[in-house]
Amino acid sequence: MSVDIQLRFDAEAITEFSRANQEPAWFLEKRLAGLKAAGELQLPVLEKTKIDKWNTQQFVPFQTSPQVASVQELDEVVQGQINLDNANNLLVQKNASTLFFATSDELKQQGVIFAPLHTALREHGELVQKYFGQVVGYDEHKLTALHAAAVNGGVFLYVPKNVEMTVPVQAVFEVAGDDALVSPHVLIVAEAHSKVVYVDSFVSGEGSNMVANSIVEVFVGAGASVQVASVRSLSADVHDYSFRRATVDRDGSMEWILGEMNDGNTVANNTTILKGQASTAETKTISVGTGSQRQNLTSQVQHIGTHSESNMVSKAVMTGEAVSILNGITKIEKGAEKANGEQAENVLMLSDKARGDANPILLIDEDDVKAGHAASVGRFSEESIYYLMSRGISRQAAERLIILGFLDPVVAEIPIEEVQNRLRQALERKLG
Structure with a gap:
């Protein structure tokens, strides 16, 4: 058609x-x-x-x-x-x-x-x-x-x-x-x-x-x-x-x-x-949604070889009226014995009007495997905020520290210093 x-x-x-x-x-x-x-x-x-x-x-x-x-x-x-x-x-x-x-x-x-x-x-x-x-x-x-x-x-x-x-x-x-x-x-x-x-x-x-x-x-x-x-x-x-x-x-x-x-x-x-056989995959993704933008981000691994291993980590921070859909898909095919697939999607919400969806999906056609997933969507831990504020840090600065700490494990993996620094600058800009 x-x-x-x-x-x-x-x-x-x-x-x-x-x-x-x-x-x-x-x-x-x-x-x-x-x-x-x-x-x-x-x-x-x-x-x-x-x-x-x-x-x-x-x-x-x-x-x-x-x-x-x-x-x-x-x-x-x-x-x-x-x-x-x-x-x-x-x-x-x-x-x-x-x-x-x-x-x-x-x-x-x-x-x-x-x-x-x-x-x-x-x-x-x-x-x-x-x-x-x-x-x-x-x-x-x-x-x-x-x-x-x-x-x-x-x-x-x-x-x-x-x-x-x-x-x-x-x-x-x-x-x-x-x-x-x-x-x-x-x-x-x-x-x-x-x-x-x-x-x-x-x-x-x-x-x-x-x-x-x-x-x-x-x-x-x-x-x-x-x-x-x-x-x-x-x-x-x-x-x-x-x-x-x-x-x-x-x-x-x-x-x-x-x-x-x-x-x-x-x-x-x-x-x-x-x-x-014994092939491996590692996927680390961070994103920040601002304003009214829309994001659809999918990470997927297909296991065919035996003893193959994968790990996917996706982290998102949502502000304004932004919408972010995080899809994680682990597919283990029939015959992929001893495969191990793990994934985690975590969304940190900074606005009541923003929307973050974390969708972990496991599709498994083989019995002798390991697979797991985790997903979370939530706001700041007030206990963490109060702890930092008790050390003389303002609430705004405390929130920023928590956000950067949430995302920095992925940022630090960028292998070129100039790009790593630019990513940190982009984070600062998007988080205001």
């Missing part, structure tokens, strides 16, 4: 952008297939959140800007995310342009490929094709189809077998300008017994009616270790949709550290597929 769709771009605009970036024919075919699917598929059905009136498709996808020669020429909102004195292993994208890119000789000597997606498509097309779209399909729903059609940048990160990266790589994605779109596709491949840390930030400049629609695909080889940290601090003028998914082989380890600090409406789905 076809659905109503009135896009502000067409096949001709997609083809022109693709050819300008010298993309291979197979990639253009995926784009055009996404465009066709966008006219046929429905929006994703989300728990307790309707997004049919959100901005999902009214954007101009291929707005470009000139490259800069140094990080000092980047927008101030981007400079706050990076180390200005050491800009190695950094990619900065604004709307549909890679403004800055630098990678170290050390990574090149190790055989690591860290490149803008457009560059990787030209120089490593067959390798990209092997993995692109394999865990997040373009035809899952309208948003993935729109992403496939209008993807306007991203990252390709490939780590060869037995290579352990000693420094993280970083990407900053900025959306700015009226009707702008940032739609990066991040593709991370960690071969057997390799190790990699990837960090990105999403920020916004001035503009209205902006959209971010991003996908992250991660392939964790046997015995490999991957850590992905992401901080999103987009303004109320941006509707943000992110879909992250990883597949983990035998003895592999996947860790997600996510800071959802947007001021606007947000949909995020983070899924890890534990395919191999």
